[in-house]
Amino acid sequence: MRAAVMYGAGDVRVENRPDPRIVRPTDAVVRTLAACVCGSDLWPYRSMPATGTGRPMGHEFLGVIEETGADVTALKTGDLVVAPFTYSDNTCDYCAKGLHISCRDGGRYGVDGGQGEAVRVPYADGTLVKVPAAADPVLVPSLLALSDVMTTGHHGAVTARVGRGDTVLVVGDGAVGLCAVIAARRLGAERIVLAGRHQARTGLGREFGATEVVAERGEEGIARIRELTGGVDKAIEAVGTRQALGTALGAVLDGGIVSRLGVPQYVEGAIGPAEFMRNITLTGGAGPARAYIEQLLPDVLDGTIAPGRVFDETFPLDRAPDAYRAMADRRVLKALLRP
Amino acid sequence: MRAAVMYGAGDVRVENRPDPRIVRPTDAVVRTLAACVCGSDLWPYRSMPATGTGRPMGHEFLGVIEETGADVTALKTGDLVVAPFTYSDNTCDYCAKGLHISCRDGGRYGVDGGQGEAVRVPYADGTLVKVPAAADPVLVPSLLALSDVMTTGHHGAVTARVGRGDTVLVVGDGAVGLCAVIAARRLGAERIVLAGRHQARTGLGREFGATEVVAERGEEGIARIRELTGGVDKAIEAVGTRQALGTALGAVLDGGIVSRLGVPQYVEGAIGPAEFMRNITLTGGAGPARAYIEQLLPDVLDGTIAPGRVFDETFPLDRAPDAYRAMADRRVLKALLRP
Numbered sequence A, B: 001m002r003a004a005v006m007y008g009a010g011d012v013r014v015e016n017r018p019d020p021r022i023v024r025p026t027d028a029v030v031r032t033l034a035a036c037v038c039g040s041d042l043w044p045y046r047s048m049p050a051t052g053t054g055r056p057m058g059h060e061f062l063g064v065i066e067e068t069g070a071d072v073t074a075l076k077t078g079d080l081v082v083a084p085f086t087y088s089d090n091t092c093d094y095c096a097k098g099l100h101i102s103c104r105d106g107g108r109y110g111v112d113g114g115q116g117e118a119v120r121v122p123y124a125d126g127t128l129v130k131v132p133a134a135a136d137p138v139l140v141p142s143l144l145a146l147s148d149v150m151t152t153g154h155h156g157a158v159t160a161r162v163g164r165g166d167t168v169l170v171v172g173d174g175a176v177g178l179c180a181v182i183a184a185r186r187l188g189a190e191r192i193v194l195a196g197r198h199q200a201r202t203g204l205g206r207e208f209g210a211t212e213v214v215a216e217r218g219e220e221g222i223a224r225i226r227e228l229t230g231g232v233d234k235a236i237e238a239v240g241t242r243q244a245l246g247t248a249l250g251a252v253l254d255g256g257i258v259s260r261l262g263v264p265q266y267v268e269g270a271i272g273p274a275e276f277m278r279n280i281t282l283t284g285g286a287g288p289a290r291a292y293i294e295q296l297l298p299d300v301l302d303g304t305i306a307p308g309r310v311f312d313e314t315f316p317l318d319r320a321p322d323a324y325r326a327m328a329d330r331r332v333l334k335a336l337l338r339p
Helices: A039-047 A140-145 A149-159 A175-186 A199-208 A218-229 A242-251 A273-277 A289-301 A317-328 B039-047 B140-145 B149-159 B175-186 B199-208 B218-229 B242-251 B273-277 B289-301 B317-328
Strands: A002-008 A011-016 A028-036 A061-068 A080-083 A118-121 A167-171 A191-195 A212-214 A232-237 A252-260 A268-270 A281-284 A313-316 A335-338 B002-008 B011-016 B028-036 B061-068 B080-083 B118-121 B167-171 B191-195 B212-214 B232-237 B252-260 B268-270 B281-284 B313-316 B335-338
Touching: A002 A039, A002 A317, A011 A317, A028 A080, A028 A140, A039 A317, A061 A118, A061 A140, A140 A149, A140 A289, A149 A175, A149 A232, A149 A252, A149 A281, A149 A289, A167 A175, A167 A218, A167 A242, A175 A191, A175 A199, A175 A232, A191 A199, A191 A218, A199 A212, A212 A218, A218 A242, A232 A242, A242 A252, A242 A268, A313 A317, A317 A335, B002 B039, B002 B317, B011 B317, B028 B080, B028 B140, B039 B317, B061 B118, B061 B140, B140 B149, B140 B289, B149 B175, B149 B232, B149 B252, B149 B281, B149 B289, B167 B175, B167 B218, B167 B242, B175 B191, B175 B199, B175 B232, B191 B199, B191 B218, B199 B212, B212 B218, B218 B242, B232 B242, B242 B252, B242 B268, B313 B317, B317 B335
Parallel strands: A167 A191, A167 A232, A191 A212, A232 A252, A252 A281, A313 A335, B167 B191, B167 B232, B191 B212, B232 B252, B252 B281, B313 B335
Antiparallel strands: A002 A011, A028 A061, A028 A118, A028 A335, A061 A080, A268 B268, A281 B281, B002 B011, B028 B061, B028 B118, B028 B335, B061 B080
């Protein structure tokens, strides 16, 4: 089969690799219909040391079950499935709590990437979610968005405890930030301020439900958000930089919640007396996509939400290197790959 | 009147000061029945630069209304009242949310301290809570504990969302930590691990509801707590040091909550990729005592909780300097002062 493999920073190649096969009885092999490049794929794309062996890429995909191991009972050949970005047994204590991201058996690496024609998926029953519909081309992008960006955005709104009437700040106009806007709106937020300066993206954010857009950054951005809102109840930080966290902390009211979705590019951050006296809650983290796919699926199927609109360009799999470059250059918001 | 005034590190004096008077129509003057020395009073006691003017001390007291300003309507001369450790108007947006600590008009400084024979209290209607009972000497210490330590401990349990069946870690065997044990038990925690090494204090912690005590610190402490519990759901950190926060972060399960009650002795702390991937929520802060006094008062009045047991020594007001020294030397857990 053909698959995208990263050999180092800026070096993604599409090459022939062995067809995936069932290794353990809980595995399934999925024939990929659509996959995508994640913002987090851009980290190694910018910094990975050159390697001779290469690393199969991709952890977001939608596909059809091709083969199942002997212990797989909930899925059968021909089922359309969404894959969350990590695999999980769905039976351990963490999965039972809905925290599949911390699954005792789960993980993300060591299996085929999703940016290929087929994928071996461990713990298939626990990992994959069957879609009770055909692969309607109109729905494919939004179903695919459930793999990561939409469920991650939802995690931000859930952990920030967004509710009816809230004023919510979303920091970041990337695909996750835009999906957080969808999620905040879906959970009843009344005002949603989107902090971002890429006009096409913030424009989409407005269509998703953002009521205001703030392009200023840093202290100027905080002042603008406070001027507009008097301070927000909840903030969803979907970037991962110190500056983005600072904007969120500066914009929330005392007693407010800041939920982080961007993997922190820092080890320590501001949690001193100032934040303490203000009773700021810092929450969020890597989202348990598996837990949310079933919750959000009906809204995708009936068109209530259309997170697939974040895919602004589609590339055939063989052009995966172009997809990476376009995303890295911020020419493309999120690239959809078609095997 | 007589009152305790701090003139610098290690220098507390009891001296004659002008009797408090009504300054604004929303003030009340309270004749103090009991007051106490707070752990946070020990910070200036250890580090305050010498000053010629002095700073009146004390923010936890119980007393009787002596006089009220023209706009005070909810209180009258002779009422027994508990004073939360900050004053608040109880009408602003923050107070309406129960976050009196962030009251737009509130604060803590610039008025007489509670460690004196009488105190002027601003925003008396909003600040003071009337006790619907006489000043029963048996109840006085527990009523006084509502000023700060018990309501602060409760804030830890509330913000950590302690609920029935939880396994909770309390880091710190000071008065606030011990009150957090009471609060966690009261909210239904099944197991409460108390991290502390002062045996008299941890012994009281066991009487308050701690099911296990861990004396080890640092990595050894974390290992011991994990060995005992497999990891805790919630942790209440009642010290304020980096090490105490590290213990809490290390002991909680993924998806767990760490609530901080100890004023951080650091400006930045660990909120990097590791904590992010584990979905740790960091919450807590300075507690809104005013919001909780009314909630906890019935349990104090009927003897369900007896947080006043944290007062292990009573000093007459004139011996306030001895009370400070005894607490600073850790010979006394919490000193009660009698004017």
